[in-house]
Amino acid sequence: MNDEFLARVSFAGVPHVISHSSDTTQATLYPMTPHDVCKVYWTLSSLTVSYVYSINGVQIYRNFSATSSVVSKNRLIAPATFETTDFDSQTQTSYVMALKLDGVYFDADDNSKIGLELIFEEADNFNLINLCLRPIPGMGNIAKEFTFLNKTFSAYLNYQSPPVTSASFSNFAMVPEFVAI
């Protein structure tokens, strides 16, 4: 549990020191409301991601989480990051997830729409695959919807086609946990 706090924030609900950009094409969690962004920035304690995908006959299960040790009041000075990276020796694949709260994106025409960038990758050494939150042109993109803060977003399994065949993607979930104040 964190202490109660009160902080002056920008229109996006984050400290004024957090950079803002009006280029929402960089935001992978978009659109969110400023209230949602404010909640995520100040009270998100951990983020758990799980999904299943198969490629070339191999089925891979992922379930990992990222936690920040920066308590809410300290986020006035420096933003928390929720980042995890690991290497799966069995499949010779690495996977990365990074939710960095040091940048927000807003719609130049509508300040009530705010976006955050969530970096999310999975790749092996031989056959390029990616798990992103946006489709990659020129690659096969298998989309799955997931919910985050009661909003629906899409996650994409990107693969090279045609060398990679029989790719499938399912059960994507991203579950946040917030501290109680």
Place this chain on the structure above:
Amino acid sequence: MVWTLEYDGTTKPIASFGVSNIRRVRKNLLTDKVVLHVQGNALSSLPTFAANTPMKIFNDGNKWFDGIVTQIPLLCSSNGEAYQYEVSGAWWYLENLIYQQAWKEPIDPTESSPTLYNVYKSRVILGLDISGTQLSIGQQIMDVINYAISCGMNLAMGDIDIPVQIPLDECKDLSCADIIRRLLRWVPDTICYIDYDPSIPTISFLRRSQMPSITLNILSHVQEFSIQPRYDLQVPAVVLKFETTNSVNGKAWKESIQQKYPETCTGSELKALVLTINLEGSKTNYVIQNITTAALETSSVTWWQAHVPGLINIPASNIAIGNVSRLSTLPNELISGTVANWMDKTAEIDIVRCKISYADASEAVIDREVAVRILVTDATTGIYKNLLSLTTAESIPSNLAEQIYNSVNPLQYDGTVVTISEEISQDFFGKTLNITGGQPAWGTMNAVVQEVVEYLDSGKIFIKFGPAKHLGAADLAELTRSGRLLFESKNYSERITAEVSSNGTVEQGIYARVDNTSFGPGKYKMIKFADPNNSGKSIQIDTADIAASTVTVKLREEDVCESGILKKRYYLASEPYSS
């Protein structure tokens, strides 16, 4: 002489009625009577003349008496039985008629100026008519006689010339006769004489100087005679002390005015007649209004401080006045008192406006619009007085002392004379009597005949002369009674105006000072909030703290995060400015 009697429409010789022992009794200011007897079987027979019926007696066709039968006593003696009839003359009516006067009363008392009508009351004010004019004794007696005539009395007005003014005399429930006697106390040498010869008896009032005199020789036909000079009734001086109580607005003071005759007398002479007479004084009611005004000095800081309480504690040097305007053009401000219509001054509400800039320890304001609502007038400081009501004092009767002196100072003789002759041929009543054949002074004494009794059967005449005892002039003590019983008339204005209270209506002032201050919107230069319990704590907002020339500090909205929830709040801040 042929004596006839008229009764019940029939005139016959008096003897044919069986009448005997006829005598006529006349006394000054009393009822004249004829007393006669009718001999016969009175015990078993009804009276020849019924009560309350008129009867007239003629002497050679000249009416000698005219009256009504008022009493019928039955007389029985060893000499026989008889009815005695008393026939009363015209004065009897005056004795039995209560005198009433017209008084004004309002038809609708709720009206502001009600219409008045006459109401007859037995409460009367002697010496005053309905229009408020004072009456002399003669005029007042004429009013009494006229009232009696208006009530159906068989009487006509004769000579009444007594131009003597008297103090107003209020009394009630008195007969006309009592009223006349009351009036003639002031002139006791007056005789009331009723002449029965005209078809309607005529009443006259004659003073001693106005009466014809008649001379009687005691050596001829006089059967009895007595006389005495009344030195004891002579008064060397008459001093009337009139006392009035005047009042102004309820404050009363006594005023004494002395009237005396002869002019050289002092009132301290032995046997001097000194009378204190109360007169109704004047009553005056004013409304007085004290007004204080001051010139309007609307450009003065001091003036504004006096009218705007909030400016009192600000040093005058820290106050600037500008843009003064007014609604009115009247020059003075009403400070105290009220302005009423009767002052013939104008007063009206004025609103004086200006823009005030001031600074004190807690605030500094620029061009604050201030309006003061005041009463302005063209009246100036002073005392204004308005007459509400005035009841004039009862006027002092002129020459009353002289009139009384002339009535009682001359030496009077009183006495009696009895004459005897074959016929009643001379009328002594209403005359003054001189007697010859005795002392020379008797020949010019002009003694007033007060009573005459004439016996028809015997030709005897009894004459009583001298001062009028029943008028109270018989001695000094009686004379002073005319003043002792007289009180001032409190109600004489009520008779004329129907107003019981003469205080009038106080007209209240309409305009009194007003002071209403209105603060319009001002521009605060500085505001300071202080904790009254802790002088160390304060909040001060002062434009002087803003160094930049074009910066506005105001409430602004900002976003905040409260425990993870995005909210908004206001804060006081300026726009960014270049340092």
